[in-house]
Amino acid sequence: MKTAKWKGILLGTVMALGLAGCSGAGSNTASGANKNTYPDKAIVVVAPSGPGGGWDRTARTFTKVMTDAKLVDGSMMVENNPGGGGTVFLASYVTQDAKNDYKLFTGSPPVLINH
Numbered sequence: 001m002k003t004a005k006w007k008g009i010l011l012g013t014v015m016a017l018g019l020a021g022c023s024g025a026g027s028n029t030a031s032g033a034n035k036n037t038y039p040d041k042a043i044v045v046v047a048p049s050g051p052g053g054g055w056d057r058t059a060r061t062f063t064k065v066m067t068d069a070k071l072v073d074g075s076m077m078v079e080n081n082p083g084g085g086g087t088v089f090l091a092s093y094v095t096q097d098a099k100n101d102y103k104l105f106t107g108s109p110p111v112l113i114n115h
Helices: 001-020 054-068 084-096 109-114
Strands: 041-046 077-078 102-107
Touching: 001 054, 041 054, 084 102
Parallel strands: 041 077, 041 102
Antiparallel strands: none
């Protein structure tokens, strides 16, 4: 049980550091007067499984680490979207919601590579 807990914490930390590195954290404007207000609404982390599944747990660990470490100022929530190992969500995202900068996807690399 302890091993699974530490794996979850480690995975969440790695994901948080990766997201923080990609977000441009620490970049300032020349005057420093313009404060970055992103995110101005809740960030949704989509898990391609039902509640209690493996990806749900990963997404919840990720959101907890991000908010506890104060890497994200706004709120984060998990949305469960099961079906096809994530392909159902990805298909709807690409066709209907591709401009939404407030959704993150936790998924399996084979789904992302093969589809």
